[in-house]
Amino acid sequence: MSENPVRDAIAGAIAENKTILFLKGTPDAPACGFSARTVAALQALEVPFAAVDVLPDPRIRQELSAISQWPTIPQLFVDGELVGGADIVAEMYETGELSAVLGVEAPQDAPDEAPGASQEPEAPPLQIENRLL
Amino acid sequence: MPRADELKTRIETSLPGASAQVEDWTGGGDHFRATVVAPQFTGLSRIAQHRLVYDVFGAEIGGPIHALSLTTKTAE
Numbered sequence: 001m002s003e004n005p006v007r008d009a010i011a012g013a014i015a016e017n018k019t020i021l022f023l024k025g026t027p028d029a030p031a032c033g034f035s036a037r038t039v040a041a042l043q044a045l046e047v048p049f050a051a052v053d054v055l056p057d058p059r060i061r062q063e064l065s066a067i068s069q070w071p072t073i074p075q076l077f078v079d080g081e082l083v084g085g086a087d088i089v090a091e092m093y094e095t096g097e098l099s100a101v102l103g104v105e106a107p108q109d110a111p112d113e114a115p116g117a118s119q120e121p122e123a124p125p126l127q128i129e130n131r132l133l
Numbered sequence: 134m135p136r137a138d139e140l141k142t143r144i145e146t147s148l149p150g151a152s153a154q155v156e157d158w159t160g161g162g163d164h165f166r167a168t169v170v171a172p173q174f175t176g177l178s179r180i181a182q183h184r185l186v187y188d189v190f191g192a193e194i195g196g197p198i199h200a201l202s203l204t205t206k207t208a209e
Binding site for chain 2: 069070082083087
């Protein structure tokens with residue numbers, strides 16, 4: 001048996017979900033502007049994603065960064081690979097790379113800049129909140 | 134409390150040839166925004182480019198430096 005169940009749970013969640021976002025707060029109520037921007041980009045592409053709030057237990061963030069070698073939150077993983085944090089996701093959204101990585105079509109009327117956090121998606125994304133707890 | 138010009142100096146010292154613009158985003162000394170141009174970025178993914186900059190500060194990211202928003206570019 002593993003001696004680090006939190007790390008195992010995080011690694012399992014990354015492996016089991018094609019698209020998974022670790023953020024502060026929830027997709028409906030991000031607790032940080034960087035997390036909000038990243039959620040907004042994913043929602044604008046109408047891509048389903050699993051979400052894990054890192055705030056309830058500091059071990060989640062600690063073990064996540066140990067796995068990913070990435071110091072900040074949010075962190076977006078696709079197919080088990082770290083895609084980036086808020087800056088990279090926003091940049092990839094603007095260039096169209098994000099939709100390519102996610103395997104979805106780019107929106108017809110893609111705005112020049114990443115959408116604001118207040119944008120309401122038509123279909124709420126799949127949410128698996130606090131699944132590690 | 135870290136200062137923007139201190140961050141700039143540390144980035145440029147750690148990545149020889151790099152040029153960094155750093156601003157204190159909120160004026161509070163803990164949220165920074167940086168644009169870094171460095172020859173070391175050539176051929177690297179964005180993830181790897183950002184890691185090079187994050188590595189300059191190690192555990193200070195998430196600590197005294199609460200947030201460091203990055204834009205990285207390879208040297209022309």
